[in-house]
Amino acid sequence: MDRRSRHVEDKRRLRADEKKASHKIVAWVLGILFAVLVIVGLMGYRYVHSALQPVNPNGQTSVNVTVPAGSSTKQIAAKLEAKHVIKSAMVFNYYVKFHNIADFQAGSYQLTQRDSMNQVIQKLRAGGTAATAAGQLLVKEGATIEQIATSVNKLGKSNRNLTSKKFMALMKNQAFFAKMAKKYPQLLSSAASAQGVRYRLEGYLFPATYSVSAGETVEDLVEAMLAKTDSVMQSYYKSIKKQGYTVQEVMTLASLVEREGVTQEDRRTIAGVFLNRIDADMPLQSDISVMYALNTHKTHLTNKDTSVDSPYNLYVHTGYGPGPFDSPSEQSITAVLSPNDRSKHYLYFVANLKTGEVLYATTREQHDENTAKFASDNSSVNK
Structure with a gap:
C-alpha cells in the first residue's frame, strides 16, 4: 500500500472512531435525560398520589x-x-x-x-347545610380601613365573629399579614417591605359587595377581599413591572386619585400631575394625605395642619409616602398606569368642590390665576 492510500485509510478510521465516540456521547446524554425524566415523573406521581390521600387517616375531629x-x-x-x-x-x-x-x-x-x-x-x-347569610358587606370606593371596620361591625348582630374590634385587631396582626403576603406575593410583596405604614393592608381590600355567611370569621372575610384584589390586579401586574413601579406605589397614587378626581378623564389627568411632581421631586401636596395623617376629615386645612409631623403628610414629604390612603377603584388604578396630558407637564390643579370642574396649570402663576377663579365661592381645593 502506497503512502497516499495509507493516509486515506487512516482518515477513514479516524472518522469511524469519531462517529462511534459521538454515538456513545449521544447515548450517554439521552440515558441521563431519560433517567432524570423517570425520577421526576416518579417524584411527581408520588407527590400527586400522596396529595390525593387523607391528611390523617386516623383523624376523628x-x-x-x-x-x-x-x-x-x-x-x-x-x-x-x-x-x-x-x-x-x-x-x-x-x-x-x-x-x-x-x-x-x-x-x-x-x-x-x-x-x-x-x-x-x-x-x-x-351539598352541605345551607349557609345562613349574615348579610352583605359593601366596601365603597375610597373607603379607609377604619371605615370598613365600621361597616363590618354592622354584621355583628348576626355573626359574633364579625366586629370592628376583631377586624381592627386583624389589621394589626403581623403574623396574619405575613401569611397573606406569602399567599399573594405579587400583590403584597412591596407592601411587606414598606416603612412607616399605619395598616399594611390599607388600599388592598378591594371595593365591592361581599356576601357574608353566619359562620364566617374576619380572617375569611379579609382573605376574600384580598383574593378579589389579586384577581383584579392580575391584568395589571405586567404593566406595573414594565413601567418600573411597585404595586405599593401604584395603589398609593390610585388611592389619592380616587379621592381627588370625579370623572375618569380628570382621574387620568390628576394622575399625570402627581407623576410629574414626583419626577420633579416636588411634594404632592394632597389634602387627602394630610387628613389621613391627622386621622380626621376637614373641609379646609390650616397651615398647622399641613405641617403635621407624619410620614403620610405629603405637603412636607416628597415621593409616594408610606402607602395607600384608602381602597382605590379599578378606574383609579388604570388612571395611574395610563395617565393623559403628561406631555403638557401639568404640575398644579385646582378643583371646584361645588361644580366638580378642575383646572390645570404648568406654572405657579397660571395656578394662582385658576385658583382666583374659584376663590369667590370659597369651594376650591389646591394642588
Missing part, C-alpha cells in the same frame, strides 16, 4: 368549612388547605380541572382529615 355562594375553585381549594382538610390546593385545582368538575355547592360542611381528596370533592358536590 370534625372540621367546619363554609363555602360562600360564588366561590371559585381556587378559593375553595385555598380554604380546604388552610383548614388542613386537603394536603395541596394546587393538586386539588388540577384534579378538578382534569376531571371537568364544576358543580360545587355553597353551604356549610362538616369534613374530617380522614377524608380523601375524592371524598371531599364528592361531599362538596352533594
Whole structure:
C-alpha cells in the first residue's frame, strides 16, 4: 500500500472512531435525560398520589368549612388547605380541572382529615347545610380601613365573629399579614417591605359587595377581599413591572386619585400631575394625605395642619409616602398606569368642590390665576 492510500485509510478510521465516540456521547446524554425524566415523573406521581390521600387517616375531629355562594375553585381549594382538610390546593385545582368538575355547592360542611381528596370533592358536590347569610358587606370606593371596620361591625348582630374590634385587631396582626403576603406575593410583596405604614393592608381590600355567611370569621372575610384584589390586579401586574413601579406605589397614587378626581378623564389627568411632581421631586401636596395623617376629615386645612409631623403628610414629604390612603377603584388604578396630558407637564390643579370642574396649570402663576377663579365661592381645593 502506497503512502497516499495509507493516509486515506487512516482518515477513514479516524472518522469511524469519531462517529462511534459521538454515538456513545449521544447515548450517554439521552440515558441521563431519560433517567432524570423517570425520577421526576416518579417524584411527581408520588407527590400527586400522596396529595390525593387523607391528611390523617386516623383523624376523628370534625372540621367546619363554609363555602360562600360564588366561590371559585381556587378559593375553595385555598380554604380546604388552610383548614388542613386537603394536603395541596394546587393538586386539588388540577384534579378538578382534569376531571371537568364544576358543580360545587355553597353551604356549610362538616369534613374530617380522614377524608380523601375524592371524598371531599364528592361531599362538596352533594351539598352541605345551607349557609345562613349574615348579610352583605359593601366596601365603597375610597373607603379607609377604619371605615370598613365600621361597616363590618354592622354584621355583628348576626355573626359574633364579625366586629370592628376583631377586624381592627386583624389589621394589626403581623403574623396574619405575613401569611397573606406569602399567599399573594405579587400583590403584597412591596407592601411587606414598606416603612412607616399605619395598616399594611390599607388600599388592598378591594371595593365591592361581599356576601357574608353566619359562620364566617374576619380572617375569611379579609382573605376574600384580598383574593378579589389579586384577581383584579392580575391584568395589571405586567404593566406595573414594565413601567418600573411597585404595586405599593401604584395603589398609593390610585388611592389619592380616587379621592381627588370625579370623572375618569380628570382621574387620568390628576394622575399625570402627581407623576410629574414626583419626577420633579416636588411634594404632592394632597389634602387627602394630610387628613389621613391627622386621622380626621376637614373641609379646609390650616397651615398647622399641613405641617403635621407624619410620614403620610405629603405637603412636607416628597415621593409616594408610606402607602395607600384608602381602597382605590379599578378606574383609579388604570388612571395611574395610563395617565393623559403628561406631555403638557401639568404640575398644579385646582378643583371646584361645588361644580366638580378642575383646572390645570404648568406654572405657579397660571395656578394662582385658576385658583382666583374659584376663590369667590370659597369651594376650591389646591394642588
